[in-house]
Amino acid sequence: MQITEQVRSPYQVDERGYYGPYGGAFIPEMLYPNVQELKENYLTIMADPSFQAEFQLLLTDYVGRPTPLYFAQRLSETYGTQVYLKREDLCHTGAHKVNNTIGQILLARRLGKKKIVAETGAGQHGVATATVCALMGMECIVYMGEIDIERQAPNVARMKMLGAEVRPATSGSKTLKDATNEAMRHWINNPVDTHYIIGSVVGPHPYPDMVARFQSVISEEIRNQLQEKTGSPLPNYVIACVGGGSNAAGAFYHYLHETSVKLVAAEAAGLGVYSGHTAATTFLGKPGVLHGSRSILMQTEDGQVVEPFSISAGLDYPGIGPMHANLATSGRGIFKAITDEEALTAGFELAKLEGIIPALESSHALASLKTLGAGPDEVVVVNLSGRGDKDLATYMKHL
Amino acid sequence: MTNRITHLFSQQSGRLLNVYFTAGFPQLNDTRTILKSLEAAGADLVEIGMPYSDPVADGETIQLSNDKALHNGMTVKTLFEQLEGMREEVSVPVLLMGYINPVIQFGVEAFCRRCREVGVDGLILPDLPADVYEEEFKPLFDQYGLVNIFLITPQTADDRIRHIDSISEGFIYMVSSASTTGAKAGITADQEAYFNRVNAMNLKNPRLIGFGISDNASFERASQYAAGAIIGSAFIKAIADTPDLPGTIDGFVRKVKG
C-alpha cells in the first residue's frame, strides 16, 4: 500500500482541506507561502517512487518496522475478549512519533529546506525530530514549555545528546500549546530555509492529512497482520489514545471507511471531566480555531483557550486534530474520557499481566478496555503508542 | 454613511500614522483615555487589539500586553461596552485587531453588529484566510459597513497581492519583513526593493507599512514608500509603566510625526 493511497470516505480530508466542518488553514499571511508550498507539493513528493523507497527503507531498517501485532493472552482472559496490541512502543525512540518525523524530514529535504523547527510536550516528538535531524545532518531547534522541560528531564537530555537545541517556551502556560505557538513564531521569522515538523495531526491543512498519511503505516500493518492471524483484516474495535491524535489517526486510517470497525478514541480526563483539571476536549470543547485549523477546543465563553490538565504530558493539549473532531461530531468515533487514576491502573496492569510498561498516553487507551463491552469472540486492537521509560518517575510515585 | 477609513484615504495620501494598542492594557479601563489621547495627539488611525491567549503572529511585547489585559479581565464584550458612545468623543477611524477565535465565539454577525453600533470602521484578523473571508465573512462585513484589512509580506507572490488588492477596501497592511510583531527594527535595502516592487504594481488600495516602525526616522522612511505606517510594540512599551497616559501618548505621537 502506498502512503498516497486513500479510500474515499466522509471521514477523510476533502479537496479543500476539511474533514466535515473542521480543518482548513487559518494562518497569518506570513505563513501562507510556506503552507502553500507544502500543500502544492506534499502529494506529488509522497507519490514519487524514489520517495516511497527512501521512506520504506528507513521505516524498515532504522525504525524497525513492521512493529509486531501481539496477541495479549492474559490481558484477553482478564477482559473476556481477544486483545491484540500494536507494538508502536518498539519503534526506535520508543513511540509512533518517529513514523511522522522520518516522512517529514525527507519531504523537507526535497523542498530544499536546511533547518528544522518543532514543538514538543512530553519530549517524544522532540526526541523523534532530533533523531532524524541527526540522521540527516540538519540543524534542529525544539521548543518545549518551561514546565515540561522540568517534568520531562530525561527527554531533554536525549534531545541535547542528539544535537538539538531545546528552547524553553516561556509564554502563556509554558506547556505544549505555548511550545506550538513559539514554533509557529519561529517559522514566521524564518520562512525561507526552515521546515516546521508538527508532531501530531493538528495545524493548518495539509499538516493533519500529511501526518495522518505518514502514520497510516500503523493500520496498514494491522490489516495485514490481522489477516494472517485471524483470517480477516477487520477487527471489531481499534482503540487509541488522542492528544492531538496522530497515533489514533494512523491506527484508524485504513478503517475509516470500514463502518463495521468501531473506532475508539481515549482522551485524557485528568482529575475528572468536570473537575476543572482535564484535557477531555470533545467532552468540554466547542468548535473554534487553534494553531491553524478549525476544530474542537477547550475555551472560555470569550474564546480564550483554556489550559488543559493531564498526568500525561503527551495528552496535555486543549485541542484535537480536525479528523477526530469530525469523528466525534459525526458519531463515527466512540470517545472515552479516561482519568489519571484509571490510566495509572491500566499501566500497572499491563506491566504485571504482559511484562510491558506502556507510556502513560497509551495507558489511557488500555484503560478503555474496562468499559468497552466487547464479546468473547470479538477482536480488539489497542494501539500501544509508546513505552513507559519516560514515565517511570510518575509511575513510581503511585506504586 | 461612508466608512471613515476609506474616507480618510480619499482625503489624504501620505504620512498617515496608525497606532496600535491592546485593549485592557496597562489597566482594564484605559481604553477610552488612550483612544482620545491618540486622536488629540494627531494619530490618523487607531487600531485596538482584542487580547487573545495565543497570539501567534505577535512578538514578546504584544504577547505580554495581551496576557496582562486578559489578566485584567478584558473580553470582547467588555471592549464593546467600553467603546459605547465613543463617536461622541472621537472621529478618528478605528480598527479592531485580533484573532479569529474570539470573534467566532462572540458570533460573527453579532460581532459585526456591535462594531457598527459603537462606530468601529474596520477589522484586522490575521488568521482569517482570504478564502474563508470571501465565502463566510464578506457579506456580513459589507452589510455592517466594515472593511477588512489584509496583510501582505515580502514573501507574498505578485498574483496573490493582486487578488488581495481586488478584495480589499481602505488599505493594505504591508508587513515590512518576515517576522512577528516587534521583532526587527529599521528598514533595510531588501525591504526597500520589496516596497518598490509593490509600488510598481499600481494597486487600487493604498498601503500602510507595519512591523519594525518605532520612531520618527522609521516612520519618515516608511512614508517614502507608502501612505504611512503602523506602530504597535514601540507604543505598548512607551505606555507600559507611565503614570501619565495622556502626556506620554501626546509626547510619543508628536515625536513620531515630527
Ligand SMILES: Cc1ncc(COP(=O)(O)O)c(C=O)c1O
Ligand atoms: C507515546 C505517546 N502516545 C501518544 C501521544 C499523543 O500524541 P498523538 O495524539 O498525536 O498520538 C504522545 C505524545 O507525546 C506520545 O508520546
